[in-house]
Amino acid sequence: MMNLRRDVFQAIADPTRRAILLLVASQSLTAGAIASNFDTARPTVSKHLQILTECELLEQEQNGREITYHINAKKMKEVADFIEPFRNMWDDRFNKLESIMQNYKPKK
Amino acid sequence: MERKTKIDAESGKQELTITREFDLPLDLLFKAYTDAEIVEQWMGTKVLKLENKKHGAYQFETTDPKGNKHGFNGVIHEFVPNQKIIRTFEMENTPFSVQLEFLDFIKLSNDTCKLNIHVVYRSVAQRDQILQLPFAQGINMAHNRLQDIVLKLTK
Numbered sequence: 373m374m375n376l377r378r379d380v381f382q383a384i385a386d387p388t389r390r391a392i393l394l395l396v397a398s399q400s401l402t403a404g405a406i407a408s409n410f411d412t413a414r415p416t417v418s419k420h421l422q423i424l425t426e427c428e429l430l431e432q433e434q435n436g437r438e439i440t441y442h443i444n445a446k447k448m449k450e451v452a453d454f455i456e457p458f459r460n461m462w463d464d465r466f467n468k469l470e471s472i473m474q475n476y477k478p479k480k
Numbered sequence: 481m482e483r484k485t486k487i488d489a490e491s492g493k494q495e496l497t498i499t500r501e502f503d504l505p506l507d508l509l510f511k512a513y514t515d516a517e518i519v520e521q522w523m524g525t526k527v528l529k530l531e532n533k534k535h536g537a538y539q540f541e542t543t544d545p546k547g548n549k550h551g552f553n554g555v556i557h558e559f560v561p562n563q564k565i566i567r568t569f570e571m572e573n574t575p576f577s578v579q580l581e582f583l584d585f586i587k588l589s590n591d592t593c594k595l596n597i598h599v600v601y602r603s604v605a606q607r608d609q610i611l612q613l614p615f616a617q618g619i620n621m622a623h624n625r626l627q628d629i630v631l632k633l634t635k
Contacts, residue, residue, distance in 0.1 A: 385491035455487070457614035463485040466500045466595075469522040473508040476518075 380427045380447070384455070388412060389420050393443065396430060402438045489611060494604045496611070498597040506593040510562045510585050525552070534559050538567070554578075562587075569599075576610060577602040 383389055388410065395401065395409055407417040421441065424430040428447045433440045489496040502509050512518050516527040519540075528539040533556065540552040551572035558566040563585055570578040582598040601607040 382491040385489050387490070455489075455611070458611050459485055459487045461614045462487070462498055462500070465522055465524075466485055466502070469509075469512045470502050470504060472518060472521050473502075473504050473512050476508060476511070 380429065383423050383427045383429060386420070388417075389424055392417070392420055392424060393429060393448070396441050397443045397448075400433075400440050400442045402435075402440050404438070406441065489607070492604055494602065494607050495598065495600045496607060498599070499594065501588065501592060501594045503592055505591055506562055506585060506587040509593050509595060513565065513583070513585075514561075531556065532559055554581075576606060579610075 384393065391410070392406060395406060403418065403421060406421065407414045410417055421430065425432055425441075428444050431442045431444050433442065484500055486499040487496060488499070512522060514530070514532045516530045519525070519530065520527050523540070525540040525542045528541055530536075530538045536556040536559065538554055538556065542550050542552070544550065553570055553572065554568040556565060556567045558564060565581075565583040565585075567581050567583070568578050569581050570576075579602070580600040582596075582600075584596040584598075586594040586596065588594055599607075601610065
């Protein structure tokens with residue numbers, strides 16, 4: 373369970389893979405359509421798609437000669453939940469800092 | 481509430497960055513990091529020592545809901561008012577090694593500013609574990625709550 377989580381975590385830590393997920397989240401796309409959104413070489417994009425598929429963030433569907441990619445919403449939610457607490461912890465602290473300092477009156 | 485704090489943790493690296501913009505003048509953000517009383521308020525910790533200078537040291541102590549005390553400390557390597565702090569950070573009595581933190585305080589306008597924290601860990605594995613801490617604590621808390629409920633039911 374922990375290993376699986378770490379793989380998924382590493383998968384979403386990469387900026388290109390995050391961009392791919394955002395893209396596919398809005399609509400299912402073929403590998404070619406996804407690759408056309410990046411300057412990166414097509415094999416590199418394919419490698420990213422393979423990693424995202426292996427850790428089940430993306431699902432493949434064969435359509436004739438083309439493969440279409442869908443987002444796996446359930447898995448995405450799990451990952452978001454997983455990294456969220458760390459971000460939330462800092463967001464809470466910084467929100468507190470901001471409101472304290474907005475009401476701050478210098479001592480005379 | 482808008483999500484203002486951004487965490488960037490690239491795969492396979494032993495570092496991460498925390499970025500946040502504030503609706504505050506730069507000097508007030510810096511003050512929040514250097515005034516012991518204010519640090520205590522927003523960090524929810526006791527400040528035992530805070531020497532804001534090159535080669536200065538700091539020591540924090542928090543008390544968890546069970547009354548256990550947790551110590552944190554570090555040494556300040558560079559201190560430039562309203563610009564940057566470079567310091568180490570260590571959680572005492574944990575398997576985690578010391579980490580290196582680069583804090584950059586950036587003015588955006590007269591009433592807005594940005595904080596960029598670049599943290600370097602001893603290893604990729606340690607970074608990933610520390611990233612997962614709040615997640616694990618969340619699970620523990622849920623577990624403890626469950627235990628409390630079960631205890632009440634069985635009394």
